[in-house]
Amino acid sequence: MDPKKVESEGNSDPGQSEIVYHLALDIGGSLAKLVYFTKNDDNSVDGERMSGNEALAKSKGSRSYPVIKGRLNFKSFETSKIDDILEFIKSKKLHLRGSQQQEEVPGSQKTSIKATGGGAYRYADVFKEKLGISLDKEDEMDCLVAGANFLLKGIHQEAFTYLDGQKQFVQIDHNDLYPYLLVNIGSGVSMIKVDGAGKFERVSGTSIGGGTFWGLGRLLTKCKSFDELLEMSYQGNNRVIDMLVGDIYGGTDYSKIGLTSTAIASSFGKAISDNKECEDYNPEDIARSLLRMISNNIGQISYLNALRFGLKRIFFGGFFIRSHPFTMDTISVAVNFWSKGEAKAMFLRHEGFLGAVGAFMSSDKHGLEELLVAAEQAPGNIFCAVDSRHSSVNGELNGDESIECSLYAA
Amino acid sequence: MDPKKVESEGNSDPGQSEIVYHLALDIGGSLAKLVYFTKNDDNSVDGERMSGNEALAKSKGSRSYPVIKGRLNFKSFETSKIDDILEFIKSKKLHLRGSQQQEEVPGSQKTSIKATGGGAYRYADVFKEKLGISLDKEDEMDCLVAGANFLLKGIHQEAFTYLDGQKQFVQIDHNDLYPYLLVNIGSGVSMIKVDGAGKFERVSGTSIGGGTFWGLGRLLTKCKSFDELLEMSYQGNNRVIDMLVGDIYGGTDYSKIGLTSTAIASSFGKAISDNKECEDYNPEDIARSLLRMISNNIGQISYLNALRFGLKRIFFGGFFIRSHPFTMDTISVAVNFWSKGEAKAMFLRHEGFLGAVGAFMSSDKHGLEELLVAAEQAPGNIFCAVDSRHSSVNGELNGDESIECSLYAA
Numbered sequence: 001m002d003p004k005k006v007e008s009e010g011n012s013d014p015g016q017s018e019i020v021y022h023l024a025l026d027i028g029g030s031l032a033k034l035v036y037f038t039k040n041d042d043n044s045v046d047g048e049r050m051s052g053n054e055a056l057a058k059s060k061g062s063r064s065y066p067v068i069k070g071r072l073n074f075k076s077f078e079t080s081k082i083d084d085i086l087e088f089i090k091s092k093k094l095h096l097r098g099s100q101q102q103e104e105v106p107g108s109q110k111t112s113i114k115a116t117g118g119g120a121y122r123y124a125d126v127f128k129e130k131l132g133i134s135l136d137k138e139d140e141m142d143c144l145v146a147g148a149n150f151l152l153k154g155i156h157q158e159a160f161t162y163l164d165g166q167k168q169f170v171q172i173d174h175n176d177l178y179p180y181l182l183v184n185i186g187s188g189v190s191m192i193k194v195d196g197a198g199k200f201e202r203v204s205g206t207s208i209g210g211g212t213f214w215g216l217g218r219l220l221t222k223c224k225s226f227d228e229l230l231e232m233s234y235q236g237n238n239r240v241i242d243m244l245v246g247d248i249y250g251g252t253d254y255s256k257i258g259l260t261s262t263a264i265a266s267s268f269g270k271a272i273s274d275n276k277e278c279e280d281y282n283p284e285d286i287a288r289s290l291l292r293m294i295s296n297n298i299g300q301i302s303y304l305n306a307l308r309f310g311l312k313r314i315f316f317g318g319f320f321i322r323s324h325p326f327t328m329d330t331i332s333v334a335v336n337f338w339s340k341g342e343a344k345a346m347f348l349r350h351e352g353f354l355g356a357v358g359a360f361m362s363s364d365k366h367g368l369e370e371l372l373v374a375a376e377q378a379p380g381n382i383f384c385a386v387d388s389r390h391s392s393v394n395g396e397l398n399g400d401e402s403i404e405c406s407l408y409a410a
Numbered sequence: 411m412d413p414k415k416v417e418s419e420g421n422s423d424p425g426q427s428e429i430v431y432h433l434a435l436d437i438g439g440s441l442a443k444l445v446y447f448t449k450n451d452d453n454s455v456d457g458e459r460m461s462g463n464e465a466l467a468k469s470k471g472s473r474s475y476p477v478i479k480g481r482l483n484f485k486s487f488e489t490s491k492i493d494d495i496l497e498f499i500k501s502k503k504l505h506l507r508g509s510q511q512q513e514e515v516p517g518s519q520k521t522s523i524k525a526t527g528g529g530a531y532r533y534a535d536v537f538k539e540k541l542g543i544s545l546d547k548e549d550e551m552d553c554l555v556a557g558a559n560f561l562l563k564g565i566h567q568e569a570f571t572y573l574d575g576q577k578q579f580v581q582i583d584h585n586d587l588y589p590y591l592l593v594n595i596g597s598g599v600s601m602i603k604v605d606g607a608g609k610f611e612r613v614s615g616t617s618i619g620g621g622t623f624w625g626l627g628r629l630l631t632k633c634k635s636f637d638e639l640l641e642m643s644y645q646g647n648n649r650v651i652d653m654l655v656g657d658i659y660g661g662t663d664y665s666k667i668g669l670t671s672t673a674i675a676s677s678f679g680k681a682i683s684d685n686k687e688c689e690d691y692n693p694e695d696i697a698r699s700l701l702r703m704i705s706n707n708i709g710q711i712s713y714l715n716a717l718r719f720g721l722k723r724i725f726f727g728g729f730f731i732r733s734h735p736f737t738m739d740t741i742s743v744a745v746n747f748w749s750k751g752e753a754k755a756m757f758l759r760h761e762g763f764l765g766a767v768g769a770f771m772s773s774d775k776h777g778l779e780e781l782l783v784a785a786e787q788a789p790g791n792i793f794c795a796v797d798s799r800h801s802s803v804n805g806e807l808n809g810d811e812s813i814e815c816s817l818y819a820a
Contacts, residue, residue, distance in 0.1 A: 029658040029675055030682055080683035118658030118675075141667060187653055187676035202667045204714075204748075208618075208707060211653050211679030219681050219688040219696075220629060226682075243597055243621050248439040248528030257551060257612045265439060265528075266597035269621030271629050272440055272636075273490040278629040278688075286629075297618060297707065304614075304714040338614075 021070070023089065024362075025135070026143065026355035027119020029187035030211050030226075031319050032079045033356040034088070038402075039070035071402040072360070074353050076319065079119055086130050112136040114359040116143040141192060143358030144184050145200045148317060150361050151350055152177060155403060159315065159346045162328035163336070170346055181311045183302045184354060185318035187211030191305050204305045206298065210320030213294050220290070221283035229287050230324055236288030241281060243269025267293035288326075295327050299334025299345065306335075306343050314345050319352035350403075431480070433499065434772075435545070436553065436765035437529020439597035440621050440636075441729050442487045442495050443766040446502070447815075449480035481812040482770070484763050486729065489529055496540050522546040524769040526553040551602060553768030554594050555610045558727060560771050561760055562587060565813065569725065569756045572738035573746070580756055591721045593712045594764060595728035597621030601715050614715045616708065620730030623704050630700070631693035639697050640734055646698030651691060653679025677703035698736075705737050709744025709755065716745075716753050724755050729762035760813075 023036040077085045115127075115135035124135050151158045152172050159170040182192040182200075188211065191204040210226075217229040239262075245254050246261030247270065253261045268289060271281075278286075298316075306314050314335060321327050328347055335345040350357065433446040487495045525537075525545035534545050561568045562582050569580040592602040592610075598621060601614040620636075627639040649672075655664050656671030657680065663671045678699060681691075688696075708726075716724050724745060731737050738757055745755040760767065 029653050029679055078683070118655070118660065118664070121662055122658065122660030124660070139666060140664070187658070187679045187682075188674075204710075206707065206710065207652070207674040207677045207679075208703060209676055209679075211676030211682055212703070215651070215653075215676070215678030215681030216626070219678070219691075222687065241625070242617070243439050243625075245528070248532065248597070250528065250532030250534075252531055254528070254550070256549060264598075264617040266619055266621030266625070267617045268625030268629070269439055269597045269617075269619075271625030272597075272621055273488070277632065281629070293618060293622070297616065300614075300616065301711065301714065304711070304718065308714065308717060 021068075022360065023092075023113050024356055024360035025113060025115040025117075025120070026140075026353070026359055027079055027115060027117040027123060028319075028355070029118060030079055030214060031186070031352070032077045032082075032085050032117075032119060033319070033353050034073075034075045034077075034085070035353055035356040035360045036073050036075075036092070037070055037360075037405075038073055039068050069404075069406045072357075072405050073402045074350065074356075076352060082123060082126060086126070090131060114138055114362055116140050116355050116359040138359050138362045140355060141190065141200065141202050142198070143355045143362065144182065144190070144317070145192060145194050145198070145358065146361050147354035147356065147358030148182050148194070148315060148348065149177075149197055150357055151348060151354070152315070154405075155349070158349050160349070161332065161344060161346055162325070163332050165325065165329065167328075179309070179311055180313040180315055181302060181306045181309070182354075183298065183314060183316045183318075185209050185298060185316065185320035189298055189301075189318070191302060193305075193309050193311065203309065204301065206301050208294055208297055210318065213290055213320065217287055217290055220278060220286045223283065223287070227322075230291075230322060230327075232284045233287035233291045233324075233326060234284075236282065236284035236286070238264070238285065238289040238292050240285040241270050241289045242267050242292070264292070264296070291324075291327060292330050295330035296334045299331040300338050302331075302345075303335045303338040303343055307339065312343055314343060315348060316345060317348045317351040317354045321347060321351050323347070323349075323351070431478075432770065433523050434766055434770035435523060435525040435527075435530065436550075436763070436769055437489055437525060437527040437533060438729070438765070439528060440489055440624060441596070441762070442489045442492075442527075442529060443729070443763050444483075444485045444487075444495070444498070445763055445766040445770045446483050446485075447480055447770075448483055448812075449478050479814075479816045482767075482815050483812045484760065484766070486762060492533060492536060496536070500541060524548055524772055526550050526765050526769040548769050548772045550765060551600065551610065551612050552608070553765045553772065554600070554727070555592065555602060555604055555608070555768065556771050557764035557766065557768030558592050558604070558725060558758065559587075559607055560767055561758060561764070562725070564815075565759070568759050570759070571742065571754060571756055572735070573742050575735065575739070577738075589719070589721055590723040590725055591712060591716045591719070592764075593708065593724060593726045593728075595619050595708060595726065595730035599708055599711075599728070601712060603715075603719050603721065613719065614711065616711050618704055618707055620728065623700055623730065627697055627700055630688060630696045633693065633697070637732075640701075640732060640737075642694045643697035643701045643734075643736060644694075646692065646694035646696070648674070648695065648699040648702050650695040651680050651699045652677050652702070674702070674706070701734075701737060702740050705740035706744045709741040710748055712741075712755075713745045713748040713753055717749065722753055724753060725758060726755060727758045727761040727764045731757060731761050733757070733759075733761070 021037045021039060023034060026033040075088070077088070112134045113136060116138045117140055120135045120137045124137075127133055127135050153174055157169045159172060160167045161170060162168075178199075179193060179195045182194050184190045184192070187209055189206045189209040190202055192200050193203045194200045214226045214229060217223055221229065221232065223229040223232065242264045243266040244261060245259045245263045245265045246252065248265055249261065251261060253259065259265075302314050302316070306312070316328075316331060321331075328345075332345040335343050348354070431447040431449060433444060436443040485498070487498070522544045523546060526548045527550055530545045530547045534547075537543055537545050563584055567579045569582060570577045571580060572578075589603060589605045592604050594600045594602070597619055599616045599619040600612055602610050603613045604610045624636045624639060627633055631639065631642065633639040633642065652674045653676040654671060655669045655673045655675045656662065658675055659671065661671060663669065669675075712724050712726075716722070726738075726741060731741075738755075742755040745753050758764070
């Protein structure tokens with residue numbers, strides 16, 4: 001009944017052996033996100049060394065129980081490459097959840113893993129057939145909200161603003177987090193009014209999201225991946241293709257209604273009158289126009305929904321953003337422009353993994369308990385908490401760094 | 411000082427000679443719109459025969475003066491083909507406003523015409539140089555609102571709803587027209603809250619408009635014109651390229667949040683995973699996805715703005731729509747969906763000419779008066795009114811049919 005040891009890989013520190021425990025999945029339209037917990041071999045069960053989150057443990061109204069210290073790890077795949085996902089899970093024996101030493105035994109050792117997103121439905125049969133496991137489906141919005149709440153409350157320096165190239169971390173007051181608008185930009189976009197833990201409503205959304213950027217971008221630039229498209233947009237100049245106010249007004253502002261000559265009047269509007277074909281444009285410029293069009297639109301619709309419900313804070317998550325400075329800047333400027341400075345756009349460091357983290361957390365009642373039993377801990381209510389000392393960010397954000405955290409039994 | 415006679419052409423009845431009077435222009439980013447008044451030769455000044463709008467004339471608080479009966483004519487050009495516009499004006503001698511028989515005499519007979527839209531600024535020098543006339547610039551929003559108000563109040567069966575392929579004319583109550591949201595879809599989109607004659611505020615807009623449809627459509631399908639692109643969209647199937655909720659959820663609805671399996675989750679989202687290049691898609695399907703994406707987005711943002719100001723009526727104008735059934739249907743469905751049936755999308759028969767009509771009407775104080783003087787009428791306040799008996803619609807709407815109307819001196 002020993003937990004598995006697997007070679008570290010991907011987001012883990014190279015060379016460090018790790019024990020892989022629990023896994024949850026968020027299979028979206030374009031990308032599948034995995035969150036899994038690895039226990040470091042050297043301090044597997046150590047009540048003495050528990051420290052950073054004693055306060056949180058105590059807040060649960062009990063003395064501190066022994067914990068498992070380890071890391072939450074984040075990994076993503078293109079949903080279309082479902083075989084890679086299956087292979088990864090198989091290679092790490094993640095699907096066995098640390099409770100089985102042998103390879104899958106058909107018919108007997110089958111287990112289930114938490115999964116959310118549409119792919120939890122679409123690929124249920126494939127997981128059953130290829131790995132012999134069933135996907136335990138959690139509602140997508142439930143998971144997004146649970147994930148966002150966990151990250152915002154549990155992780156130091158999770159949220160930040162981004163304006164004029166400057167990021168600034170936001171101190172989250174746990175007693176003043178709600179209500180907020182959560183905007184999750186996946187293939188499509190969901191906008192969720194969050195009023196508390198488990199209290200929320202999906203109030204709006206738009207079909208113009210990350211899948212639109214990627215899909216249109218692929219058709220227009222022949223890029224091979226989302227990241228390549230994003231990379232191109234760094235180099236581009238949208239003014240080559242967008243019709244600006246100044247293009248219509250002969251270089252002048254339309255100041256009466258507050259539109260400067262450089263404001264975009266019509267996205268891709270210059271492509272109508274030129275004699276240029278698609279190939280005659282720099283793909284970088286196309287990528288830039290596309291990114292700006294979509295980011296601006298999401299920012300605007302988000303603001304209008306925040307306004308509608310009197311929400312001052314808008315948190316943007318989802319894999320579209322990827323901590324891309326220009327994307328964040330455009331969204332921030334849009335929210336700032338339309339709200340006349342009233343509303344604030346904020347971003348999440350683990351933006352792409354809200355749903356997966358939420359699915360992971362939904363295991364509290366089931367999986368994590370079993371896990372701790374397996375690790376010879378006392379049974380009871382289990383929760384995952386983050387050792388805040390270890391979670392500050394140095395240098396660039398990349399969104400998929402692992403988080404040092406602990407499993408507690410309270 | 412006789413008004414010009416020109417051969418009838420374009421929107422006029424073939425073979426009927428017409429006397430061309432007054433002209434106004436709306437030069438947008440993509441299209442230039444002309445409105446001009448032609449007097450029928452046979453009943454040029456005829457107080458006896460004035461009838462249909464006697465009531466309106468009387469409402470101005472005076473006896474009925476003789477009128478000029480004629481038609482308002484509508485014509486559009488691509489803005490980039492500015493030479494065609496100049497040629498048309500020259501051929502009709504419209505720029506001489508019926509007050510000059512001879513060709514332009516440099517330095518002496520120069521006149522001005524009312525113009526709005528960004529092109530009134532951008533092309534001012536060209537008009538001066540090539541036709542010797544100056545453009546008398548009117549504010550774009552002023553003209554849009556004046557045009558919409560005139561058409562809504564003055565023209566029988568101007569506004570209609572469109573749902574499930576059925577158009578239904580809306581009876582406009584002159585005493586209960588305001589407030590309403592005017593959404594003008596040109597190259598870009600302006601959203602204007604209208605509270606009365608000349609009382610309005612541009613409250614929002616989006617850069618994803620007609621120029622985006624045409625520009626992106628050109629790049630993706632190599633279509634040669636806006637109309638060709640629109641035509642293609644009739645034949646297309648957006649489900650080939652759009653990622654539907656059912657595509658993500660394995661064919662099922664996401665009923666918990668009210669999304670059916672056929673709802674679009676991500677516009678162009680299917681283009682990410684396929685191994686298909688742009689050329690492998692039917693241009694018709696691309697055109698359809700694009701039209702649906704843009705129409706739906708405009709409908710959504712319009713609704714959110716109507717909601718914000720408590721407006722129940724949204725009138726859509728601008729040249730993007732072109733009485734295109736699928737466009738109107740998508741906008742209507744979007745407004746209906748997001749407002750849960752609370753708000754109503756309405757369309758205008760002369761949708762593309764709001765700004766030009768507004769510019770034409772702004773001539774009341776100047777041009778029309780001079781016109782009537784030239785036609786040996788009594789000077790005074792002049793207004794243009796529509797003979798309602800003649801303005802009902804038979805068959806398909808095409809938006810640019812001429813309107814029978816009269817010039818009144820009150």
